[in-house]
Amino acid sequence: MPTDREEHISEKAKEQVEIKPAKLIDISDLHPYNQESLIVSLDHCIKCNTCKYAFGAFTPSCPSGEEFGWEAYWASGRIRLARALLTGKLEWNDEILHPIFACITCGSCQDQCQAVHNDRIVDVIEALRELAVKRLGAPENQKKMEDRVGKDFNPYGDANSTNEELKKKYNLPNNAKVVYFIGCTSNYRQKNLRNATLSVFNKLGIDFTLVDEHCCGSPLIRTGQTDLIPDLMDHNIRVIKEAGAETVVTSCAGCYRTLKKDFTKFGKDLGVRILHTSEFILPRLSVGMLKEMDKKVITYHDPCHLGHHLGFYDIPRQLINFIPNLEFIEMERIREASWCCGAGGGVKIGYPDLAISTAKKRIHEAEETKAEYLVSTCPFCKRNLSDANKKVGNPLKVIDLVEIVDELL
Numbered sequence: 001m002p003t004d005r006e007e008h009i010s011e012k013a014k015e016q017v018e019i020k021p022a023k024l025i026d027i028s029d030l031h032p033y034n035q036e037s038l039i040v041s042l043d044h045c046i047k048c049n050t051c052k053y054a055f056g057a058f059t060p061s062c063p064s065g066e067e068f069g070w071e072a073y074w075a076s077g078r079i080r081l082a083r084a085l086l087t088g089k090l091e092w093n094d095e096i097l098h099p100i101f102a103c104i105t106c107g108s109c110q111d112q113c114q115a116v117h118n119d120r121i122v123d124v125i126e127a128l129r130e131l132a133v134k135r136l137g138a139p140e141n142q143k144k145m146e147d148r149v150g151k152d153f154n155p156y157g158d159a160n161s162t163n164e165e166l167k168k169k170y171n172l173p174n175n176a177k178v179v180y181f182i183g184c185t186s187n188y189r190q191k192n193l194r195n196a197t198l199s200v201f202n203k204l205g206i207d208f209t210l211v212d213e214h215c216c217g218s219p220l221i222r223t224g225q226t227d228l229i230p231d232l233m234d235h236n237i238r239v240i241k242e243a244g245a246e247t248v249v250t251s252c253a254g255c256y257r258t259l260k261k262d263f264t265k266f267g268k269d270l271g272v273r274i275l276h277t278s279e280f281i282l283p284r285l286s287v288g289m290l291k292e293m294d295k296k297v298i299t300y301h302d303p304c305h306l307g308h309h310l311g312f313y314d315i316p317r318q319l320i321n322f323i324p325n326l327e328f329i330e331m332e333r334i335r336e337a338s339w340c341c342g343a344g345g346g347v348k349i350g351y352p353d354l355a356i357s358t359a360k361k362r363i364h365e366a367e368e369t370k371a372e373y374l375v376s377t378c379p380f381c382k383r384n385l386s387d388a389n390k391k392v393g394n395p396l397k398v399i400d401l402v403e404i405v406d407e408l409l
Contacts, residue, residue: 129224
């Protein structure tokens with residue numbers, strides 16, 4: 001004979017079984033890929049916490065989670081946040097913008113996660129940001145990037161460079177099978193990196209050209225500001241095709257990720273090979289082409305858009321090991337366990353304190369190797385690591401790998 005309590009429990013269980021899932025709010029105004037990412041991934045997170053620590057290394061993996069310490073700032077928390085917003089259990093308000101946008105989208109959580117949705121976690125965060133932009137607008141500082149790109153075709157607000165002056169300076173043709181896609185950071189803020197790349201291509205006798213490139217769209221995609229993306233992509237596809245290119249080479253990890261992956265996500269087809277500078281240069285070098293380096297100790301930082309996002313780890317190391325007379329010492333956290341430079345996902349402009357705090361941790365890791373050079377293969381990594389290095393007051397020299405190759409070639 002069931003007790004009153006058992007009957008009560010039975011009735012409550014019955015009620016729970018009959019409860020229908022909450023209907024999702026309308027997300028039809030999102031980009032189709034982002035709609036899919038949100039819906040597919042909502043119920044796959046089992047809250048196991050593996051996203052919080054580097055797999056196998058048991059060291060912290062998430063910069064924003066470590067910085068702010070609340071669940072909403074880790075990947076698992078952001079997925080729960082997305083679910084609550086989509087099912088109407090949480091209302092949209094300005095307070096939720098900080099956990100949504102104060103994320104570097106480094107993708108380390110994807111490498112650590114063992115669940116079936118692990119390759120879509122960054123997509124979920126970017127989709128959530130697109131939804132937030134449509135509901136509340138982008139955070140003020142990140143909104144500046146869209147305004148600048150809309151006006152000058154780059155997120156820095158500098159007058160657009162058609163690259164015609166550079167073509168004249170280096171006597172480049174209008175048409176070539178190889179296009180060097182410089183990227184905004186190299187073209188407007190890290191010109192030494194751009195010039196080193198141009199110099200290396202000339203020294204190697206590469207038949208290449210430049211185009212009137214517009215921002216690849218990476219900073220806008222990362223911050224959920226997608227309205228300008230189709231036009232940016234269409235322009236870049238057009239000028240690359242008009243140049244007769246079969247291969248596009250870029251020294252920017254963000255451009256590489258966008259050209260290689262995001263164009264496809266947005267239904268665009270460049271129809272050419274996309275190569276990072278390091279993988280373009282490496283097979284064109286032979287023994288004796290590089291001068292010996294004065295005995296130096298260097299360490300290497302994996303850019304997240306190459307590493308965590310695309311599994312691109314080996315080629316830069318192979319290029320480093322090709323350089324004569326140097327000592328290469330790895331930091332403690334490398335490859336899939338690598339710690340972010342802190343600059344991506346709109347954080348450099350939107351949350352500069354988080355960007356520098358994250359980069360300082362990487363600088364200290366480089367210090368522990370006793371290296372003289374901290375080398376990377378991304379202009380954005382170079383920029384933020386350099387900024388943090390200055391604040392730390394370290395004699396460590398932050399440099400891009402292509403700059404070393406140019407010096408020794």
